[in-house]
Amino acid sequence: MAKLIGSIKVDIQKCKGCDLCVIACPLDVIALSKDANSKGYNFAHMINPDACNGCSACAEVCPEASITVYRVRV
Amino acid sequence: MAKLIGSIKVDIQKCKGCDLCVIACPLDVIALSKDANSKGYNFAHMINPDACNGCSACAEVCPEASITVYRVRV
Amino acid sequence: MRKGSEEIMLMKGNEAIAHAAIRCGCDGYFGYPITPQSEVMETLMELEPWNTTGMVVLQAESEVASINMVYGAAGCGKKVMTSSSSPGVSLMQEGISYMAGAELPGVIVNVMRGGPGLGTIQPSQADYFQAVKGGGHGDYKMPTLAPASVQEMADLTVLAFDLAFKYLTPTMLLADGIIGQMMEKVVLPPYQPRLTEDEIRAKYPWATLGKPHGKKPNHITSLELLSEDMENLNKRLQARYRTLEKEEVRFEEIACEDADYVFVAFGISARVCQKAVEIARSEGIKAGLLRPITLYPFPVEKIKELSNRVKGFTVIELSAGQMVEDVRLAVNGKVPVEFYGRMGGVVPSPNEAFNALKEKLIQ
Amino acid sequence: MRKGSEEIMLMKGNEAIAHAAIRCGCDGYFGYPITPQSEVMETLMELEPWNTTGMVVLQAESEVASINMVYGAAGCGKKVMTSSSSPGVSLMQEGISYMAGAELPGVIVNVMRGGPGLGTIQPSQADYFQAVKGGGHGDYKMPTLAPASVQEMADLTVLAFDLAFKYLTPTMLLADGIIGQMMEKVVLPPYQPRLTEDEIRAKYPWATLGKPHGKKPNHITSLELLSEDMENLNKRLQARYRTLEKEEVRFEEIACEDADYVFVAFGISARVCQKAVEIARSEGIKAGLLRPITLYPFPVEKIKELSNRVKGFTVIELSAGQMVEDVRLAVNGKVPVEFYGRMGGVVPSPNEAFNALKEKLIQ
Amino acid sequence: MTEEIIIAGFGGQGVLSMGKILAYSGLVQGKEVSWIPSYGPEQRGGTSNVTVILSDDRISSPVLNTYDTAITLNQPSLDRFESLVKPGGTLIFDGNGLSRMPSRKDINIYQINATEYSISHNATKTMNMLILGGLLKVKPIIEVDNVLSGLKKMLPERHHHLLPMNEQAIKAGMKLIQVFTV
């Protein structure tokens, strides 16, 4: 069976750490980082990159359009 | 059989000769006079006073409230 | 300015505005009825310019809507106008301030009536302050033209558009009920075609017509987050006002060369004073009349100059005294400046004006 | 004025207005949010005066609605107010003119921000002309009070109501963003009970509370069909304005007794100038400050008097120069009147004010 | 030459259009003209008036306090304007329904019973032309031909067939007008 594997790229300077992508991700790929960006926001990053299937849920709900999603069928 | 007989009094200075009472009267009691009041209006008056039954239709529709109606049952 | 057929017509001042607007290539009119100027829109609706020049004429739901429609259309580089009378113009003050802040051209006609409040529909000049000092909020100035005849209702409509676009500013035609309602002879301005979109893009590159490919988008706005930026916008505006004050002052002098006493009056009051000058001269008093055509920019230099050679000024207005302050500021104490006015819609007679001169200034 | 508990509190200028209104027996507030004054309504909603004094507080759908609610309530002899900031106050101009024409008391607070247009929310004083010359149509004047501290935000709110009812006129509290937003110490005015209906009927027999049996009805209106009648209304108003000008001028003089040079400034600018006076004195320049508290009526006589003994005036405003015209009108050419201003929300520093004095006037 | 005229009457009496015809006629005759109506709600049911100035020179003030000629078509108008005629000037009044007649001795007064005439001749539409005729009779400021051209200018094409009727009315008015002696 073909499997979808994905990955996201977060523009961490634009991210405001709103947590909405974290909640939207069905596979718990994302979390907010302990580090802050130059605006003081704890940005989103993948904590579980291997689980990502590139479904784009996180990107769809991101208010800052700061997530780019990639996906390959393997 | 009891009969209703009526009469109206027109305040000819307030009357503006709009003709609405003339049209409203079911018994063709009223007409506009050839004479004009001090504002230049041809005021309403009874031309057929005996026909009036005091139904008040004329008074109800008069925009100037210039008609008073009297009625007796005889 | 006058070309083409020089047909002399007879019409109301309000009608002349409508005709002149169509002829000078106006793109749109947005307005709401109010006496004594409803004939402006009525004439436009009668003339149906959408069938000829393509001009849009729309009755808005209010004066607030009208002025904001003018804002929107002006933002597209279009030549647009509205007209109203005093209470309606008060409702436009926010919009006018926005236009000033966004540097948008547009013509606002105020055919003034007696105030304050609902007042009367009779003629007045008591919105002078509102027009020239700033009825809306913030530091802005608005070129303000004061027609004194039906001919000028037409001519100054054209000029108002020219100034509006030259200085990117809302511009006011400040008339009064009489000039709006009276009929006089008029030769209408020649037809000018409306600008094409390409012409607009070329002349007014700031216009929002849709952003061309690869170019930066245009933004019509009066907002700045940082006060420093907002101050810069204000400095730009103030610089423009200084140019206006230098270049665009217009007035008419009548019998001022040898005058000992000068009336200062605009609009219908100037017409009244013109007769008062005749009366004065017939009584051997050397009177003259200075009639500001631009109320802003005000003929400050002219008055300064006159104040060096006349014995005094009499200002006649249909108000409690508004323009007289600008006369006093210009005269700066050199000679007496007296005032006579009637209020609430009453128009003084030429005799009254003459008496004011005689009693307040000469005796 | 101060009685009762003299508790010293710390609060924002906007909050002080709300507290003062409740305490002086205000019957109603109608307003629409806008920065930098939203705390006025917010504080009222927090304080819930309807549970204590019975005061009504209502958020309206717009500033146009607010001012017309004020009109309606004022017509019933009630002590009512609204507050807004520059763009919102522009929208009230028709309503204010109506109140003036209908001779209705009421308080309008304008916590000015930088214009024109949407501008900035930073402090400004560029609505001076709008307030004192007449932003609305027609010949009216509006008592205009300029608080320069949080304490005055409270005190002048009370005074504004007093003037409004004494002269039957809309009255403006003209503050700026800083005075509205800053916290300072304040002693709030003592509680005054709201008037009962019987008291209103006795004091304000014109109020529309329902026509008592056998009496003539009351009409609140600004309409007159005949210009002669409208002129009479205007004459009545003008007479009242002359009284105001005679009786109600208020100002503060700081170090003017021996001054060679006098700053004229109001509101936050006056606070800045006060420090500039200190700087000047420390450099051996005899500077003083005249701070108009009433912008209308303007302290004309005081300035005339000063102009006989000082070498010049420097006017500092958060605008392109508005009050300076009134200073010039009062000085009438006797000594130089110089101006320095910042625009669009920028506040000059004491040093800038001092330099303006030194460079423009003294050198 | 300058002629300053006020015409006043009830709203419905065609006062404004009478003034307009006069103004258009003046235009045709090459004069400077000005026409100022009383405007506004007082027209509604109330009285209405119009000031017309015809002049060979540029008209300075279109606003006047006294008139060379006053034409009054009802009592309130007569009461208001009789006193505003310049000494030596002219007053023309319609006698219909008057309870008080004019009384000045220093002006020329003419009566024209145009209302009565036009009702009895079933020609109320041309009543104002009657009066105009009367005016031109006693004050021939405009040539009748120019009045007709003026009327033509003013009326939409579709009403031009009415012109002969109006010419007749002018002529009738010239006959109808009478000197009135106080």
Place this chain on the structure above:
Amino acid sequence: MTEEIIIAGFGGQGVLSMGKILAYSGLVQGKEVSWIPSYGPEQRGGTSNVTVILSDDRISSPVLNTYDTAITLNQPSLDRFESLVKPGGTLIFDGNGLSRMPSRKDINIYQINATEYSISHNATKTMNMLILGGLLKVKPIIEVDNVLSGLKKMLPERHHHLLPMNEQAIKAGMKLIQVFTV
């Protein structure tokens, strides 16, 4: 004595309330006080600052161009206000996330790593009290008791149980602050 202070940082860092506590404390201590916030949308996500003046005399201008003391809680604030400290004045900064350190030599500079401390001690709510403690250590303009009374005045009754915690934070801040040498 007059002390003119600016406090600046991100919107969420409690800058305004720190200023408020200072102002209330001044009130308790019988001083004249003024407190001016930066207000408006720049607060949203952006930086925010507050000017506090404490004085024994009537305060003339509450608007200042230079300050006796600046407290900066992030890079933009440090960049903006370092230069506005009067020569000989005081700068207190939180070192969290800074890429450029203060560099003036004519003022007294102190570092207080309140952000770091409060995160590691799970006490972000009292971070501003830490800094206040630091300020009072190097500039004892207000007595600590008066700060606590000021806080009490400012807080609604239901929050008064938090006072001891705040007192502790002040004391911790007094220890945390360090001289910073350029």
Place this chain on the structure above:
Amino acid sequence: MNNMNITDIVNPANLVYKKNSVLNDLPMHYCPGCSHGVVHKLLGDIIEELNIQEQTIGVAPVGCAVFAYKYLDIDWQQAAHGRAPALATAIKRLLPDRYVFTYQGDGDLAAIGTAETLHACNRGENIVIIYINNGIYGMTGGQMAPTTLLGMKSTTSPKGRMYERDGNPLDMPKLLAELDGVCYVTRQAVHTVGAVKKCRRAIKKAFEYSALNKGTSIVEVVSTCNSGWKMTPDFANRWMVENMFSKYPLGDIKDTIQA
């Protein structure tokens, strides 16, 4: 023939209809046959009948009825164009036991006053709104109103209202009836005796409801403006029946109290 002569009949004892005492004797400035007069009369009737002359405060519009305050012997305020509901809101809030009503034209209520009207209704102010819909701006000389019918001529639609330019006629009461704050909306007319009587009852109900503090009551009166329409009063009435009533059908639109 009867055996009484007129002077016998014209006798206080036989009086069956007379002008109510709330309507003043001043002649009204309206054009002959204008519906405003009839509605004024009905308001006077109701105020007299409910005996609330001393508790009633009217708010007059800008429009032909601007002088309404001269004709009904009660306290009145004259509002800026379109703002009557804002005035009435404040009056009623400050004097909750008074009867407060606005009297507005279609230009006043449905054009410039849209926001004030809608929001007073949405807040459920306990006031009465009398809405005279004559499909035109009467006062200013017959310009198009939001209510002007398609094809109907006015001075600003000399060839008739056009959908493409001007949109469809606006039925505000129908919209307002959707608001929870509104308890009673009815559409009436005054062109016949029957209509006048119904309209009187509707106005009475509206005043009675407004005392119940259940929200706003709106009585629309579809009216004629014979001057603006350039018709005789009688013809205007007939034109109204034939043309206005299909767009503005008479009858109750909402009644949450009775229902």
Place this chain on the structure above:
Amino acid sequence: MNNMNITDIVNPANLVYKKNSVLNDLPMHYCPGCSHGVVHKLLGDIIEELNIQEQTIGVAPVGCAVFAYKYLDIDWQQAAHGRAPALATAIKRLLPDRYVFTYQGDGDLAAIGTAETLHACNRGENIVIIYINNGIYGMTGGQMAPTTLLGMKSTTSPKGRMYERDGNPLDMPKLLAELDGVCYVTRQAVHTVGAVKKCRRAIKKAFEYSALNKGTSIVEVVSTCNSGWKMTPDFANRWMVENMFSKYPLGDIKDTIQA
């Protein structure tokens, strides 16, 4: 585990979601998690998809979205508070082949701009109205809006909106749907992936319809204002689902084109 590493995947060839090109790179000034950002993104998506970037003119409101013009790379005008529909009316009348849309908050559209909105819709202006209903005045710090729910707290209703004082929340799109001039009214949200996708389709439809000259299209987006509501973005979303949707149910309200 798969046998690709991240750098293999993160490769233009594998791109499935990226920011559209109409949305600028400028960071937006909105609070973290604010719905405005999502709607801006969707507008950019649609303008890109329909390839109308050069024909589109936006009108920004006064409200938190006042700076919308900084974020979408098209021509924009910034309107006075509430007046965006008046601007859009004039723009569209003068440039009938352009796509003109307003972007308005609930204070802007449903309070101060009531009249301009209602009349633009009644005239059937061929524009799109994007209506962000977050039940509060975000920009000015969280005051009550006409749309604020009963009991909902705001800085001007600190104990919650009260029916007696403030009336019921106002559902403008429902009212506007009654007008003949309006062809499409829909209510959407952007709190979940599904909602975002639906909302994108609705906005696309509205733009497409506006080119048909069949009247006004309105897309309401029921939104959160986590700052004004004083909630985290996630909690605000959940609160919205539980509380806002019953008063403002999602879905199409009117569609005269499809129907």
